[in-house]
Amino acid sequence: MTRYDDNIYIAGLQSLYNVGATHVRRFIEDFGSPYDAWDAVKKVENLKPYTHIPNADKRAIASSAKDEKLDYIIHKIDEYKMDFTTFLDKDFPSILNHIYNPPAILFMRGNRALLDKRLNRIALVGARRCSLYGRNVARMLGKELGKYSTIIVSGGARGIDAHGHEGLLSSQGYGIVVMGCGLDIAYPRENTKLFDRILQNNGLLVSEYPPGTPPSAKHFPARNRIISGLSRGVIVVEAKASSGSLITADMAVSEGRDVFVVPCNLLDHTADGNKFLMRNGAFVLTGYEDIVKEYHLTLRDMFSTKETLSPPNKKDSMSVKDSNQIGNQGQGVDTQGLSMLSFNVDRSLLLSEIPHDRCVTVSDILKATSIPLQQLQPLLLELEMEGAIENHPPRGYINMTRSDILVH
Template identity: 45%
Template sequence: MHELMNTTKEVFGKIEKNGEQGQAAKNQAQENLKYDFWLASLLYIDSRKRIRVREMCGSAQAVYELKEETLKNMYLFTDTELQYLLESRKKDLSRIWECFLAKNMQLIPYSSRAYPDKLRHIAQPPYAIFCKGAMPDARKSVGIVGARMCSEYGRSIATKLGKLLADKDVQVISGMALGIDSASHAGALQGKGSTFAVLGCGCDVCYPKNARNLYENIQSSGGGILSEYPPGTEPMPYRFPERNRIISALSDCLVVVEAKKKSGSLITADAALEQGKDVYAVPGRFGDALSEGCNALIGQGAGIIYDLDIFLENLGYLPEKEAETTKIKNISLAKTEQLVYCCLDLHPKHINYIIEETGLDLLTVLRDLGNLKRYRLVQETFQNYFSKSI
């Protein structure tokens, strides 16, 4: 009995010791993360330099504790950067860190196993990613970007594509900007998958401000809000081109829905090409300002999206047997219905244009358009404006 009691005490002693060691390791990990937070917040020092100095010193805490002379002798920082770093150490880091922990965010530094491999190997990886909600995982992902001041046609394409991808368990990556970005997120939320927004500000800053519902729904639906910028960082014009490389890096391929000739979406497309990603564009009418960027991309060799099901099938996201489309060849159309259908495309046409092109009278055109709408081959996008269904 005495031996049994001793054995029991010994077992519980080991458990208690292991528990203490586990808690100590957890505390140390949190302490290390605090210094990674400090280094991640030094926005005016190139992320590659921050990654490099951490690797040289072994930890962010070791960087924090380096003497000024040692930092100088590394010949890694300019005088301005060095002074910026030294000034940052005068702040109350522990208080700032506690404020961060209260915000219920994740911090994933470059040194972490949880850091996305898709980001790790780009030319300028972020030092860390701040996240509200979840991070993208290893599943397939598609980036969707485009104009803020988009057309209803472009918005419709982005919404439908976002939903189709989400229904196929493909992660949708975008930037939560007005227009195409928000439409792609909204479409993904209608589907069964998850969507992720990469912001050009702190991920605790909802931008644009009127996107609060979208911002919350992305997080509550299994997605996440991501940023390389620390909490409280306000949106500035120069930060959006910087974040675009993260959108493209997290995406297996990139789709540009609508873009003007000088558009931030084209910066994202350039980043995707530099990262070896395929870029696709939705074609538009010649002379349409919102299509100039997409048409230019197609002229440079980007893939053309002319049918969403075929696009998904080409990417391997849609098995051929599932590609149910209402093609004209599967429906027996009257001769006049064929005339009306063939004069339409994906861009809305006014009924007067259809009458002029087909040579048919108004009543015949109205009757045939009604039939084509019932067949789901045609949609009325605005009053008296018709286009082929997607």
């Protein structure tokens, strides 16, 4: 039996059916090492103590834990000239270790120097279906902030994310895209050329999902925690009432990050999320100068040289233009993204587990309800917008449906 590097076993664990970062870390802790964890999950009986994992999932995990999967991952990493780092590595971004459900592994294509903890990173997010005003604001912010000592982070979605990076590239700024799929896949496909240009301009593509992982609706809210986690602040350009951008903003607040919101047209419902954020105390952005002043940014040629932000030569980025020829294109892809998330969770169960007299954290709610994180975050946001609950970071949520209690 071939013995692989420990990080390859972590990548393999992350690729298993319905196994996320929490499971990966738990398996390694329980079984002693990445190798021992990989070897253990091959047998269903070793998964019996994990009562929160359905039996069907246990069987699927055991049956999919094949060493051929590790060979496939290694092949794709080499083919696409990817790099990767895990939570066991010294160079793993320490800023991500302090967010909720920190990732166990990050795959990278491009300039990994952009993850340096000393650098300023600002997230620029918003709706996929944006207005002309939203598009113009995103491009302006990307272009102007790209001239300064900051890096723009987004999810690379169509709409605001893409327009922000278009503006950024026009001023030769640096960008990071956090993907909701494997880095051997370009999603959405219409942004393939944009991703190529980001890489060519010393940018970076990042994902916690191993090569071969197709895009899925459940991946998008999960990757939002990494977008906000990498950033000092989050700018919401334009967001609908149930937008994934609000999930990113909510995570940012919970992680102690700043949230900025662009003023919107009061008659335009495409930005109802902006109105919600303004009502709830987000910083109202009057121009890119607000960001420059808030973070004491300097013009880019004053804060770095080409060498300090350039990746090693051996990691030259491969074009993503051929990524649509990967063998995943036959799989069904949810093209609606977050709009396909189901809100048919038992709301009464959730409200019954959030007390009126004290705050509870997301971790407490997850344990009490067993609602998956990708369903829980949008539901909490919806209840918060209705006034049924309030969020008081870092203490968590309190039920306001039958309470006159003020939290100080």
